[in-house]
Amino acid sequence: MANNLKELRIALLLSPRELARLIGIYPEYISRLESQDRPIGELWAEAITKALGVPAYALTDSEVDIAAIAARAKPRVERPPVLCPIAARYAIMALVAKMGGLWRAEAIEEDDIADAVQNLVAYVDDETPNLPGEKAGEVRASRLLRGLQISALTILQYHEADLTPDFQNQLEIAVLGAVQLLEAFSSVDETVQLPGI
Numbered sequence: 001m002a003n004n005l006k007e008l009r010i011a012l013l014l015s016p017r018e019l020a021r022l023i024g025i026y027p028e029y030i031s032r033l034e035s036q037d038r039p040i041g042e043l044w045a046e047a048i049t050k051a052l053g054v055p056a057y058a059l060t061d062s063e064v065d066i067a068a069i070a071a072r073a074k075p076r077v078e079r080p081p082v083l084c085p086i087a088a089r090y091a092i093m094a095l096v097a098k099m100g101g102l103w104r105a106e107a108i109e110e111d112d113i114a115d116a117v118q119n120l121v122a123y124v125d126d127e128t129p130n131l132p133g134e135k136a137g138e139v140r141a142s143r144l145l146r147g148l149q150i151s152a153l154t155i156l157q158y159h160e161a162d163l164t165p166d167f168q169n170q171l172e173i174a175v176l177g178a179v180q181l182l183e184a185f186s187s188v189d190e191t192v193q194l195p196g197i
Contacts, residue, residue: 003059004066006034008052011070022051022075024121026086029114038111043118051075083124083144087185088117091178095152098174100161108155116151123147144182148175 009019009030016034020027024047032038033048040048040059049056053074058064092113097105124143149171156163164170 002062003033003036003040004061004064005040005048005059007066008054008058008070008073009034011066012052012073012075014052014075019051020085023047023118024085024125025114025118026089029110032110032114043115043122047118047122083121083182084185085117085121087182088120089113090185091148091181092116092120092151092155094181095148095171095174095178096155098177099152099163099167099171100156100159104156104159104161107159112155112158116155120144120147120151123150144179145175148178 009016014022016030017027020030023030033040033044045056045059049059052058054069058066058069093105093108096108124140124147152171152175
């Protein structure tokens with residue numbers, strides 16, 4: 001499916017790294033989206049258009065006036081991401097390797113891991129108002145733990161892994177290690193703010 005992502009990014013004077021940060025994905029994946037090697041699904045389209053501040057049709061309409069769209073665009077103000085997308089990638093892969101074997105982690109397609117990262121970032125960074133008495137950091141920390149568990153479980157089920165009877169207990173322990181991985185990666189980039197666990 002043809003898209004105007006590269007043209008929009010250039011018109012808005014964004015580097016691939018800046019766009020990746022706005023979307024919540026690791027920078028190396030932007031070139032894959034721009035090269036049109038993979039279709040941009042609904043989740044990706046929403047993340048991209050929200051980040052760029054452009055209407056949805058601007059991403060796919062081959063006749064759209066990119067310069068006019070860029071002139072009217074109101075890109076999302078960059079704010080520190082909730083978690084480092086590169087760290088999220090490796091945390092998910094580490095959980096899959098720990099719970100299902102290294103060969104399963106190595107078998108994950110690049111598009112599938114990118115989707116898992118985008119889903120995790122969207123889930124953790126959901127801007128739904130908190131319930132009275134809930135603290136934003138606690139809600140996001142809880143979402144991070146649940147999101148990592150869901151991501152790993154989804155991939156393992158897709159690859160038809162045989163889950164042991166004590167799988168849930170093992171996953172709950174392993175996810176704490178994945179969070180530590182996220183914290184370690186995120187501490188490298190001072191602008192990344194991981195929610196307190």
